[in-house]
Amino acid sequence: MRKQYSFLLLALTLLLSACSSEDESMEGILPPTIAGLESEYTLLAGEELTFAPTVENGEHATCLWTLDGAEVSRKATYTFLAGNEAYTHTLSLQVSNEAGKDEKTARLNVISQGSTVTLEAQTYTVVPIELNGTPLGGGTWKVTSAASDLYRLTGADTDIPSFIAAREGRYILTAENEGSKTHVLVNVKERSGKLTSNIASVLDYMPAPGQFVNVLPEYEEGDTHEDMVRKAGEWLVGDEAYAITLGGWGGYVVVGFDHTIPNVAGLRDFRINGNAFDAADNGRPDAPKGGSCEPGIVMVAYDRNKNGRPDEDEWYEIAGSGNFTTKTEAWYSIAVENGNDTDVFRDYEMTYYRPTREEPEESAEPDNPLAYITIKDYIRWTDNRGNNEYKVKNVYHTQTYYPAWVDENQLTFHGIRLANNAINEGKFNPGINSGSVYFVLYSFRYGYVDNSSNVDDNSAIDIDWAVDREGNPVELPGVDFIKVYNGVNQENGWLGECSTEVERGEDLHMQGKRIPTLEE
Template sequence: MIMKKDVQLKFALLLMLFVASFAACDDDDEKIDAGSPDFTFNSETGEYNVRIGKEVALCARVKDAVNPVYTWKREGKIVADDTVYYFKGEILGESFVNFRLDADNGSVEKQVKVTVVDRLAPQIKLESAAVAYCGIKKEFAAETEYTDETTTFEWSYGGQVVSHDSIMSFEEEDINVYTLALKVTNADGVDVKNINVSVIPEEKPLLFFDNARYVLPSMLDKAITMTCPIGKNVVLAPIKFAISDQAIYEWKVDGAVQSGQTSVCFDFKPSVEGKTYEIDVTATDNGKTASAKVYVECTPKEGTYFRDVTPKSSYISNYCYEFIPAPGQFINFPEGKTAEDARMTIQKTLDNGGGEGGYLASLGAWGGYFILKFDHSVENGGDGEPDFDMTGNPLGKYWCECGVVWVSQDENGDGVPNDTWYELKGSETGKPGITQRYALKYYRPTATKQDVLSIDNDGNLSFLRRNAYHPNSGYFPWFMEEEYYILTGTCLGNQFLTEGIETNWGFDWGYVDNINDPVGFRIDNAIQQDGTPAKLKYIDFVKVHTAQMGQGAAVGEVSTESSAAIDLRLKAKK
């Protein structure tokens, strides 16, 4: 019995040690998961101004700190031990204050500058451009710094003073750009700012199929036709506006509901060669619905319209079908120019033997594109080697303006790129923050010098600002005469950095105007809308579009520049 109790005691002790060590490991894991501590100040610049005799609050916003201790130091002396220090302006001039954070998981210290002045006029922080919806009231609050009990506000609109409150209510029915003026006054001075308000219709749920080309409002109710060779499949996925990711979809083929098909992607395999199928999709999202229609033509088997290389074949894609730029500082198609004029800027370069060493055009901001055609079909070598290449003008990894490549076969044999398009995956495909089926609606400005308003299909609003170094360029392609035009594709996100020298870092591989490793593009990388392999044996057409967002003060917007496409195997034989 004594031996049995000893064994039980030893087992209990071992169990306690195991539990304790496991708990210790858990504690360590929690510390690791906490990461390193950090903080930011309530001044983005780390600089503060205060009027003599007044106080300014220096605030540190702390994150990821385990058991933190705070210290504010001024001239080497501790002046506060909280996240907030109230600095009193007693002597004119500059002072420097350090905030230190000490925690179990690390320490960090940063410095701010406080300038004490004898006069401190107000500063308006409102953006110079805003968006409102037709017939819906929008409130503008006078976001300002350095206000006190003497501060007054004055809002003007249409040449008349309309309010003396800090908040102004604005409403207009018609699409246009309207100008508000805000005047803020305190005992030390005045600040005035104009706010240009773009009034647009409220976004409503919208579905449509684009097949890699631009879309105008007048085109939204017209169904396009896509192609699919007999024996293959095509994944259909509409572009959506004002529809959430939680929407439920209903798909119909020639009027018959497709059971179990409720996602935004529909994998369709036609079975009758020569038949054109009518496919309808309806999205239901929080009680709201939107519908779209597309036709799918079942074409002859893949390879029927393959075009062999001849002695006269060019290894350069030598015909431009379309050039639709996004707005940008190097886009100069004023009133009177046409889409054909834009196309011919590229075609003339190709006709004169250019397009290989340099680039054909700047595509403008996100979504701008061109479509090129080879005079023969470019085969998928299937050997892991690149099938074709397209270059740009990147300046090392720190300055790339990446474009996504799309490819298409002449599946219906008419020689026109009106067939189904497939994206070439790159190193970022499928990663968080990369958006397939992205769309941007560019609104036509009401005046040539205005910034260009855009809205994406998630409802995000932005303005493409005019670059100070190119103030007289066209920016908007004025041959787009309707209220707006929509560009679609893949968004690689924003790599743009403006700290010091403006940079836009590239990606590992798979993009135009990028430092790619490996070099070149493989037809094997063509994917369907759901990311599955397209399994193309060859291609006839190539499209490139600007795929990154970003805008700087010096360099302007990120804009892909691309050469023509080069058939690498045919070039090697020439």
């Protein structure tokens, strides 16, 4: 009896050990997840397509591919060869392990070459989906096969949509209307000629009065407006660009690219560099991001009529985070507490008047942040809100702050005026900061130039942020022209006025930079 009991005890011990070992082997194993397999593909008859999806947690998983219900492979990848007849197949992938399974299904539309319309296109060029002005199909269009994800289809519900791609290859567009389908094959080839990913031209330049005006770029006696536009171009065009100033509120520059920057869904499309940087010694606990952030509002234009210049009805604003309200900014409550003007005026107008004197009227000390003014009532300005005030002249910049090439005695600018983002965060420190002066210009969340450092993703712009005057989103295939103007009317103590600076411009897709758009 004792021997039988010992045998049963041994068997139970082995069974428990086996279960324990199996449980331990299951530890850390998660169900697989399939990614990279779209719900629909379109192929030409006789075409071959290899599917190679990624599988998360797939180390111990098995794969099962079925085509129209029949098993075709148990490998991680599967190559499909389309037949010679038009047909719609159902392809499924099931991946499973001890912890669970995942399954994805794709529809494979095989179309014959004779049933498609073929269009030739070039990279970075918008092509209308039509033939000699005639629409190619009704219904809703979509891209069902793409050589790259760097493309944009706009006007999908219109008779003649538009398409642009940044990479060469074959793209198939399909329109479906009441059960019937129309297929268009777009063969995209590399655009002929050398293109640049940077600014290619400066079309206009007019800074508002400011301490760096006539210096960045330099004015020389006798220069005209055309001369200064040319000089701005010499500073901004190409990869080796230098900063130009836009002066005070409203000052602007208009630049052009030698191609259309594609508006790729889900990615930011371009960047215009500035000289923003973060504060090195902000003593405020848990301070929001800030430093020298002088936001320039961005306008974009697509050359719809191909006349080589931006027409007035082609401009749209990039809806930066503060274009309609400041209440969503991280520094809003701090600004209110500080007494800042936090209002946003979308129909702002400001006029600057030529100064009547340039010689210093007050004794200034370059090393004293409380005694930097040489002319207190220097440049008079008025606005459509009833203000009538003056810009000061400081000891650090002695040239005239009024654009010297302008013959008129006053300059008027129009646009959006953002909230004041500067706060004096200075703390008294004898011998180091006796004046208690340390201005921090806090950063808006997104959508501006010279608002975040050039390596920060939030200095990049998504064309899908474009809106019309009323704030309604607009759908653009891409942009050819960009306008930047200073969005803040603000004095920052001895630092001077808030003045947007503009440097190199970049087509992020041409440069191979992938920056996801902002998810709110």
